[in-house]
Amino acid sequence: MKDVAEAAGVALKTVSRVVNEEPGVNPATAGRVTAAIERLGYRRNESARVLRRGRTATIGLVIEDVADPFYSGLSRAVEDVALRHGSLVLSGSSGEDPRRERELILAFCSRRVDGLVIVPAGTDHDYLRPELDAGIAAVFADRPGGLEADTVLCDNAGGAHAGVSHLIRHGHRRIAFIGDSASIFTAGERLHGYRRALAEAGLPFDPSLVATGPAEQAGPALNRMLSGDAPPTAVFTGNGRITVAVLRTGHRLALVGFDDFELADLLVPGVTVVAQDPVRLGRTAAELLFRRLSGDHGTPERVELPTRLIPRGSGELPG
Amino acid sequence: MKDVAEAAGVALKTVSRVVNEEPGVNPATAGRVTAAIERLGYRRNESARVLRRGRTATIGLVIEDVADPFYSGLSRAVEDVALRHGSLVLSGSSGEDPRRERELILAFCSRRVDGLVIVPAGTDHDYLRPELDAGIAAVFADRPGGLEADTVLCDNAGGAHAGVSHLIRHGHRRIAFIGDSASIFTAGERLHGYRRALAEAGLPFDPSLVATGPAEQAGPALNRMLSGDAPPTAVFTGNGRITVAVLRTGHRLALVGFDDFELADLLVPGVTVVAQDPVRLGRTAAELLFRRLSGDHGTPERVELPTRLIPRGSGELPG
DNA sequence: TGGCGCACTGACAACGTTGTCAACAGCGAT
DNA sequence: ATCGCTGTTGACAACGTTGTCAGTGCGCCA
Known part of the structure; x- marks a missing residue:
């Protein structure tokens, strides 16, 4: 970004403004900046942005095994909802092992995901408490988790x-x-x-x-x-x-x-x-998650989907 | 981390040392720091770490559709290899749409993944060139991509x-x-x-x-x-x-x-x-990727797996 | 002509880490 | 007593962004 600013003969902040499409930049200046960006193949460093702003536009998904068709359908649904909200998905398979589940979840949290969709293998999720207090949202899918949080189940x-x-x-x-x-x-x-x-x-x-x-x-x-x-x-x-x-x-x-x-x-x-309906399960859970992320702080919900x-x-x- | 340092009565850097298990910290001091970490529920901010160090310990996986059993098997294999190397996987389905593929890949790149495993839908990957020059490794799986890079195919x-x-x-x-x-x-x-x-x-x-x-x-x-x-x-x-x-x-x-x-x-x-063998395909591609990430800069390889x-x-x- | 507001731009600090380098105490060797 | 060494600790800058605030120049009105 510094290089771009130099190449375009403007200040760092102006480049930032152009990149973020903030209003109040002279079109001519913006043009020079855009050209410089193009020429240098510049791409914003998301890590730095996250560091400054707090949101990662990334959610975490923990399931039992992607290779199981039930969970892969669920995955795809979560992914689609995330994409629609401009987010990416970090995903991991716990293999029904509470230890691995915990490791995955904590790894996701330290990468500061905005929220988590979890098909819980373990029953104890106290380790999630500080993360939830820190503002990470969580939704349990398919099974209830070890603490009070939004949950989407089948009947x-x-x-x-x-x-x-x-x-x-x-x-x-x-x-x-x-x-x-x-x-x-x-x-x-x-x-x-x-x-x-x-x-x-x-x-x-x-x-x-x-x-x-x-x-x-x-x-x-x-x-x-x-x-x-x-x-x-x-x-x-x-x-x-x-x-x-x-x-x-x-x-x-x-x-x-x-x-x-x-x-x-x-x-x-x-x-x-x-x-x-694994797709509906995933979709419902992800939508609930994004509702929380956009500021809905009501009491945890428990949704039960029908079977056929x-x-x-x-x-x-x-x- | 600042809070932890304060609570333990030590400098920022000492906490950093403890967190990273660097040698040369007095066990007694380390104990105080660990206790403070525990007490405050501190977890390292990975974004800041990435910003400072350059490596994210995350790879990106772009496939056609997670819900397809062929790709979900491949996914799981990639995920397992990644976990073994201490990395997480950001994954996305392109749905055979080159535009969506491009968006996913660029989004992964701006989050500074260390490398990419791509099942290419498109045939033009010139937009990847600056990323590769910037040090992101890429392996194409199942199909060759639009530029010279490691590739794992089936016969x-x-x-x-x-x-x-x-x-x-x-x-x-x-x-x-x-x-x-x-x-x-x-x-x-x-x-x-x-x-x-x-x-x-x-x-x-x-x-x-x-x-x-x-x-x-x-x-x-x-x-x-x-x-x-x-x-x-x-x-x-x-x-x-x-x-x-x-x-x-x-x-x-x-x-x-x-x-x-x-x-x-x-x-x-x-x-x-x-x-x-989708699992072998995924495993081979991921292992090749991690070999590159650990410093193997030989000419791009092309591996062909047998069918049965x-x-x-x-x-x-x-x- | 002076004053005011507007459109645009830039300097600087801060986010939370880690790498570099310096400082300090204690200790054995000279 | 001085020196150098080791083990331990800390101060500070830097990573690449963005938010805050302070300019600057220009046109317009009184």
Whole structure:
């Protein structure tokens, strides 16, 4: 910038004015400056600008894994909203590891992001408190975080309830639940929905029909249930990866899965799912964030998005 | 930092030393400083640090669309390599729009990223020249960019050649090619591979069996070919989205697709594909970038990664 | 002619760090 | 007692911006 000022024969401040399109610069002068900028290939140093002004026009996004289609859809939505607000996105995958999540978040904060969209892996976010006090906004998405802040969730319990009820309506009495580790919020909620649906239909809850854990264990768990003495006739799966794992076992039994996925309609039979809308989730969270950034300091909000049952065949197999 | 210095009763510089774990600070003093840091919830301002030191420990990643599984795999790989080198990733989707790509790249540059991994949508990258001269490293991934720089590609022509040859070996003589717009580098290369395979087998090249364009047009294009008077008996598809679009048309004819995708093995018949490795692509590009950042100033490299034919049934249907 | 306001421009400090260099005390060697 | 050395600490400038405030020249009105 100093070089540009020199080249154009004006003061530093005048260049700054031109770069920021501030009013009150003689068009002729502005022209000389613009020419000098062009000639020297000058580009404003954003770090210095941030240092002076406080805002970075950058937000941070922490998700579990970009490579998971659910989160990549969410990512894209957040990115689009950010771009519309003139911001960029620093993103990172926590891999469901609270330590890595913490490191990412703190790294984002020390780079002075304006705000954060977090799909929390951990449950303790006290370390965020000083940052929030310092003016960084935060929105939790998909799961609630460890402190009072804006949160956007899906109706996990309601969706699971709808999916399991659907199986019950088709005559099933022994329905397995295979889901994520119970420690994950969404998994717990979905299990609640499952139990509520059973209870409403007057069916007993049988712990031997419930398996929770990472997706790799889903197949073996189902195999064990099926070789037991009171095997299930239907399965409700707790997330997309687990649904696929169950499909790979090759058993042909009634199935409803939480999360929609590409090609679910092309399999035979088509896979009935309870669909969430990751794009809407991301969009809602990001918009809420930018509302906060533009000065809305009301009490934290909690938004719950609906789910949608999509029958495709696998959930309509008779019991 | 000033507050911390005051609270600990030391000079600014001493706090800086402690924060940066520089040697030569009395352990007792360091203890007082650490305590003050803890007490005040201090965190170093990275913008100021960048301003002073020049390195941001941040790289930029420009891809076509995070929501596409191919690119989300690549993203995750880049992110992991970056994290291993203590860097964060600013990422953005260009949506195959050269203007948006340019905006993203320049925005990254003005935030002084150390380097860029770019999946180029445009072909003109002259605007990058001053940035490269200013020391920002750049690696093109998946496609070559508009200037001399490190590039990591897949063996597009070879992969297409292998896929088409596979169909020919199974007796097909009229093989359609349905791919991306020919203006996209990878699409052009794959078309070359297709033509080379035909030529080697002594088969004629029939333009009426070739369709290029966005994925939405793939289904209609195939339908048109099949209702013509010399319909194809097999199809080679130029990318994952187009493969899926062709599958949705419901025609049962021999098919080999470029790009592997989840569930390809669960469809009936399984979908034979030419698999690229997006994770390896991302990893290779990012590692090359960090090699440059750590001082390797050799001439630009061009790496070509192999592809792999995975027979699953659809490509082995008789002609 | 003097005074006033307007349009434009510039000098300077400050943002929060870190690199450079100097200062200081304590200590063993001369 | 002096010197030089080591270990520790601090003062100060600089990084590239922008906000504040103070000019400067010019036209216009009284």
